[in-house]
Amino acid sequence: MPRLAAVATVLLAVASAFVLYAVTYETRRLEQHVAAQARTIEKTRLDIAVLRAERAYLARPERIEEMARKIGLGPIEPRQYEPLTAAGERHK
Amino acid sequence: MKRRPEPLRVGPALAARSGAPRASGHGAHIELPRERTWLMHAAIAAVFVAIAGQTVRLAASGETETRLARAEPLHQTYIRPDIVDRRGNLLATDVDAASLFADPAMVRDADLTAEKLVALFPELDAAELRRHLADSTRRFMWIKRGLTPIEAQRAHDLGIPGLGFRREPRRVYPTRYLTSHIIGHVDVDNRGISGIERHIDEIGETDAAAAPRRSQREPVRLSIDLGVQNAVADTLADAMKQYKAQGASGVILDAASGEIIASVSLPDQDPQMFPGADEDDRKDRVMAGVFELGSIAKTVTLGLALDDLGASLTRIYDTREPLRFGRYTIAEQYPPGRPLTLAEILVRSSNVGAGLIAMEAGVARQRAFLDRLGLLDTIRTEAGPVAKPLLPSHWGSLEGVTIAYGHGLAVAPLQFAAAAAGLVNGGIKVRPTMIRQDAVPSGEARVVSPATSAAIREALRQAVINQHGTGRRAELEGYEIGGKTGTAEQPGKGGYKEKTVISSFFAVLPASAPRYVLLLSLFEPQGTAETKGKITAGLNAAPMTARLIARIGPMLDLLPDRVAGAN
Numbered sequence: 001m002p003r004l005a006a007v008a009t010v011l012l013a014v015a016s017a018f019v020l021y022a023v024t025y026e027t028r029r030l031e032q033h034v035a036a037q038a039r040t041i042e043k044t045r046l047d048i049a050v051l052r053a054e055r056a057y058l059a060r061p062e063r064i065e066e067m068a069r070k071i072g073l074g075p076i077e078p079r080q081y082e083p084l085t086a087a088g089e090r091h092k
Numbered sequence: 093m094k095r096r097p098e099p100l101r102v103g104p105a106l107a108a109r110s111g112a113p114r115a116s117g118h119g120a121h122i123e124l125p126r127e128r129t130w131l132m133h134a135a136i137a138a139v140f141v142a143i144a145g146q147t148v149r150l151a152a153s154g155e156t157e158t159r160l161a162r163a164e165p166l167h168q169t170y171i172r173p174d175i176v177d178r179r180g181n182l183l184a185t186d187v188d189a190a191s192l193f194a195d196p197a198m199v200r201d202a203d204l205t206a207e208k209l210v211a212l213f214p215e216l217d218a219a220e221l222r223r224h225l226a227d228s229t230r231r232f233m234w235i236k237r238g239l240t241p242i243e244a245q246r247a248h249d250l251g252i253p254g255l256g257f258r259r260e261p262r263r264v265y266p267t268r269y270l271t272s273h274i275i276g277h278v279d280v281d282n283r284g285i286s287g288i289e290r291h292i293d294e295i296g297e298t299d300a301a302a303a304p305r306r307s308q309r310e311p312v313r314l315s316i317d318l319g320v321q322n323a324v325a326d327t328l329a330d331a332m333k334q335y336k337a338q339g340a341s342g343v344i345l346d347a348a349s350g351e352i353i354a355s356v357s358l359p360d361q362d363p364q365m366f367p368g369a370d371e372d373d374r375k376d377r378v379m380a381g382v383f384e385l386g387s388i389a390k391t392v393t394l395g396l397a398l399d400d401l402g403a404s405l406t407r408i409y410d411t412r413e414p415l416r417f418g419r420y421t422i423a424e425q426y427p428p429g430r431p432l433t434l435a436e437i438l439v440r441s442s443n444v445g446a447g448l449i450a451m452e453a454g455v456a457r458q459r460a461f462l463d464r465l466g467l468l469d470t471i472r473t474e475a476g477p478v479a480k481p482l483l484p485s486h487w488g489s490l491e492g493v494t495i496a497y498g499h500g501l502a503v504a505p506l507q508f509a510a511a512a513a514g515l516v517n518g519g520i521k522v523r524p525t526m527i528r529q530d531a532v533p534s535g536e537a538r539v540v541s542p543a544t545s546a547a548i549r550e551a552l553r554q555a556v557i558n559q560h561g562t563g564r565r566a567e568l569e570g571y572e573i574g575g576k577t578g579t580a581e582q583p584g585k586g587g588y589k590e591k592t593v594i595s596s597f598f599a600v601l602p603a604s605a606p607r608y609v610l611l612l613s614l615f616e617p618q619g620t621a622e623t624k625g626k627i628t629a630g631l632n633a634a635p636m637t638a639r640l641i642a643r644i645g646p647m648l649d650l651l652p653d654r655v656a657g658a659n
Binding site for chain 1: 188266267318322323643651
């Protein structure tokens with residue numbers, strides 16, 4: 001009986017060793033995966049920052065203004081405003 | 093498990109010995125080895141328990157990892173939060189950039205390497221570079237930091253051994269010179285050294301980092317409105333051409349919160365591209381320069397008469413005789429030939445009238461009033477200190493009189509605008525700020541009574557709509573503009589120069605319930621056909637202000653009365 005118990009324990013030990021190594025490797029793999037994901041996220045965030053800077057540069061008011069003036073637009077003047085009520089009356 | 097190894101370990105010799113006593117019947121001899129075995133088991137078990145305990149402790153605390161990371165010698169840089177305008181438009185951000193370094197020990201041909209690098213980056217010092225690259229005891233030196241992607245690719249394409257790249261954050265300013273004098277700039281380690289950038293460092297909003305990453309912090313939201321800022325810059329630039337001025341400045345403040353909506357100084361430039369921006373004609377006139385602003389100071393003098401002397405707008409002052417102080421005579425530019433009311437002193441911009449008020453108040457009370465408004469303090473904003481007011485070396489009654497109509501006390505336009513905002517906003521002191529405020533700061537001191545404030549606004553409105561008002565060219569249909577002109581002769585060698593003036597217009601918008609104050613100035617404008625050769629503010633700064641308000645009104649959420657009322 002003690003002999004059987006001993007054999008069982010050894011087998012259990014070996015089995016748990018396998019399980020332990022499997023878990024360890026899986027953890028490492030997942031950790032690498034997480035690290036890679038974190039790098040990708042950070043890289044993407046930095047890329048987004050570049051794109052936002054680019055967008056802000058392209059949308060800077062003096063550039064928009066220059067382009068708008070080229071196609072004949074200009075700053076809005078006070079007389080160009082009409083109250084909504086007046087617009088309604090005109091359509092009557 | 094423990095039982096089974098026992099016979100194996102004991103071995104034949106020990107088995108024979110243990111067998112012998114048992115045969116001889118001596119019980120005491122049997123107990124001893126058994127005790128020893130148990131002792132050994134206990135000792136081994138104790139060691140395993142200790143190891144297990146230590147493992148658990150290490151696993152639980154996880155300290156070792158952190159210690160290793162901290163011990164690593166890494167170059168430190170700083171990551172910064174974005175800066176945005178009050179509407180969220182991006183003004184400054186960190187981007188990932190490559191920096192080029194060399195490992196001189198790995199560089200084979202220092203001369204050739206230096207030559208190729210200088211061909212790529214002409215700003216590098218060839219001799220210096222060669223000397224450092226030839227020093228093979230060194231293992232690290234920066235060649236150039238913060239490369240653009242194209243530069244980095246070209247450097248990479250050189251294929252020189254011993255060169256390498258390190259990624260670093262680099263600050264970029266998409267709106268460039270439109271806001272650069274406010275935002276300031278950073279050094280090569282991405283630390284703020286001027287303007288708002290420096291403020292961000294001072295309030296601890298930066299993070300040290302070994303590699304570029306995005307700041308997790310909230311963007312710093314300025315009070316500036318980029319669209320309005322651009323409209324002011326554009327209007328001032330047009331006016332500079334139209335009136336042949338040497339420079340121009342403009343500042344717009346929220347009358348209650350002191351938020352700086354726009355602050356422009358022309359000529360301007362990108363301080364990153366032109367490091368000599370501190371030179372006199374290039375400095376920020378709104379904050380870094382002090383000027384005698386002329387008759388717009390009569391707004392303050394009016395406040396002195398109303399609040400400290402208890403006068404009303406209808407009180408009569410006899411302004412017919414010029415004031416004489418020894419060899420100085422202070423006379424009216426356009427003598428009306430009759431006494432003026434207090435309101436008319438402002439509307440017609442009477443120097444004698446302003447002088448009479450100062451003389452009535454006396455130097456001490458005048459000075460105390462200016463001090464209460466904050467015109468004599470040294471103030472600062474988040475963008476840095478504002479130039480200190482320049483007080484007369486001797487403040488006697490003559491100086492009091494000249495200060496009353498705007499000469500003898502030089503202040504930065506921002507400081508004047510803030511003081512004047514306090515006069516018209518109902519009488520609460522205003523502290524100019526560059527950071528967007530979600531609520532009007534409470535607990536600020538009262539500078540004048542609400543009644544005084546209302547009377548000042550009434551007089552400022554009269555100066556624009558009255559037929560004798562100096563500011564009548566600032567009238568703009570649909571917007572209730574109140575304002576005061578100021579044409580200040582600039583001090584030069586041997587007194588004031590008549591033809592060299594600063595023409596300013598101070599405006600409050602709308603006059604009945606002010607939300608904004610504006611102070612626009614033209615520096616050294618020339619007479620043109622349109623102004624009939626004149627250079628007074630009523631003919632250049634006033635119409636310029638009206639043009640600007642027509643353009644920015646809707647941006648500031650102010651629609652022409654006709655429309656705003658109907659909706």
